[in-house]
Amino acid sequence: MGETPKIVILGAGSIGGFIGGAWHLAGADVSLIGRDPLVRSIGQHGLILSDLDGWKRRIPAGELPMTTKPAALAKADIVALCVKSNVTEAAAKQIATHAKRKPMVISFQNGLGNVDVLKRKLPKLEIVQAVIPFNIAYLGEGRWHKGVAGDILIEDRPATRALAAGLGNGPARLDPTGDIIAVAWGKLLINLNNAINALSGRTLLEELADRDYRRVWAASMMETLDLLKAAGIAPAKLGPVPPGLLPHAIGSPDIVFKNIFLRIQKIDPRARSSMYDDLAAGRATEAEHLNGEVVRLAARLGRKAPVNSALLALIKQAEAGVERRWSGAELRRHVLEGGQAAPLFGY
Ligand SMILES: NC(=O)C1=CN([C@@H]2O[C@H](COP(=O)(O)OP(=O)(O)OC[C@H]3O[C@@H](n4cnc5c(N)ncnc54)[C@H](OP(=O)(O)O)[C@@H]3O)[C@@H](O)[C@H]2O)C=CC1
Numbered sequence: 001m002g003e004t005p006k007i008v009i010l011g012a013g014s015i016g017g018f019i020g021g022a023w024h025l026a027g028a029d030v031s032l033i034g035r036d037p038l039v040r041s042i043g044q045h046g047l048i049l050s051d052l053d054g055w056k057r058r059i060p061a062g063e064l065p066m067t068t069k070p071a072a073l074a075k076a077d078i079v080a081l082c083v084k085s086n087v088t089e090a091a092a093k094q095i096a097t098h099a100k101r102k103p104m105v106i107s108f109q110n111g112l113g114n115v116d117v118l119k120r121k122l123p124k125l126e127i128v129q130a131v132i133p134f135n136i137a138y139l140g141e142g143r144w145h146k147g148v149a150g151d152i153l154i155e156d157r158p159a160t161r162a163l164a165a166g167l168g169n170g171p172a173r174l175d176p177t178g179d180i181i182a183v184a185w186g187k188l189l190i191n192l193n194n195a196i197n198a199l200s201g202r203t204l205l206e207e208l209a210d211r212d213y214r215r216v217w218a219a220s221m222m223e224t225l226d227l228l229k230a231a232g233i234a235p236a237k238l239g240p241v242p243p244g245l246l247p248h249a250i251g252s253p254d255i256v257f258k259n260i261f262l263r264i265q266k267i268d269p270r271a272r273s274s275m276y277d278d279l280a281a282g283r284a285t286e287a288e289h290l291n292g293e294v295v296r297l298a299a300r301l302g303r304k305a306p307v308n309s310a311l312l313a314l315i316k317q318a319e320a321g322v323e324r325r326w327s328g329a330e331l332r333r334h335v336l337e338g339g340q341a342a343p344l345f346g347y
């Protein structure tokens with residue numbers, strides 16, 4: 001890899017647009033590959049990036065190279081893969097066809113299985129996992145907003161350390177870390193709320209204000225933590241609360257949750273989960289790669305995961321066109337079947 005690596009973002013959507021823009025502002029050599037409507041919109045408006053601490057920058061139209069053509073992968077030293085998990089295989093095929101410089105491929109996707117797919121499809125390339133703990137909303141007309149605080153965690157290797165140093169300290173900075181699988185499981189615990197948020201049809205803050213939704217999330221985390229323990233996997237701490245205490249913090253009474261948890265973990269009033277975005281746009285979701293990962297882990301252990309199975313089934317119904325906004329009480333009754341899922345803690 002040369003002095004200034006050429007970074008190509010494959011999948012300029014919420015995450016790809018924000019990190020691509022933020023890295024460009026940090027002086028990196030970045031170009032984006034995305035879909036036609038977005039490419040045209042950025043061609044007209046440029047990019048405007050902001051975050052919840054009041055940081056705001058504009059990149060004029062035409063300054064950041066952007067195309068719909070996968071042939072742009074030819075010049076990549078680094079491919080930042082920012083497509084949804086259900087199209088990883090198709091994206092890997094495009095990389096295999098078009099990349100010429102043996103790029104390092106970094107997956108910024110949620111879920112656990114993407115890196116394995118990439119390793120299988122691209123056996124000669126260096127594949128790296130990164131985990132994004134924050135939320136990005138695409139607000140239209142070239143505007144991206146980072147609505148949850150946090151830094152991107154990336155597998156610690158010489159190449160990723162050099163990349164992190166080159167990108168500096170902006171809002172999409174990289175933080176190299178040791179055990180990325182533990183981090184990815186830690187993130188999955190957080191992402192178990194994506195399905196609940198999508199089914200609620202609300203913003204994250206509106207949803208989390210209702211303890212019944214939080215009880216469902218807490219139960220899905222407890223189920224997952226129990227299975228991870230049986231599998232000998234220790235998820236990493238992401239954010240202010242250690243994984244073992246997360247269900248208790250999330251499922252706690254409103255007064256405790258609002259005055260302690262939400263004071264340390266900042267969430268923008270506009271933020272929603274990426275799964276909400278998918279359902280709202282009529283797209284397939286990543287539920288198979290999140291709740292489904294837990295259901296498959298249970299099956300490997302000869303056990304069941306009733307909470308995550310129920311959430312997965314509801315998301316599949318929603319993907320199939322069943323339009324229903326679940327209230328917290330309805331979802332709790334349906335998924336927890338009268339509290340049987342986690343009797344010990346009354347969630
Ligand atoms: N949004 C968020 O806040 C967060 C997202 N993540 C994770 O990041 C990943 C990306 O999510 P997100 O940015 O929200 O997804 P988006 O759907 O917003 O962005 C992905 C974009 O890539 C496009 N795309 C897919 N395949 C290709 C391709 N081969 N060539 C060009 N463009 C392509 C998609 O178009 P089309 O839809 O037409 O296929 C879409 O516009 C997911 O794994 C998600 O879970 C993680 C943390 C937070």
Ligand SMILES: CC(C)(CO)C(=O)C(=O)O
Nearest residue numbers: 133134135190272273274
């Ligand atoms: C940041 C978070 C957890 C928000 O729900 C997310 O990962 C997503 O939206 O996919």
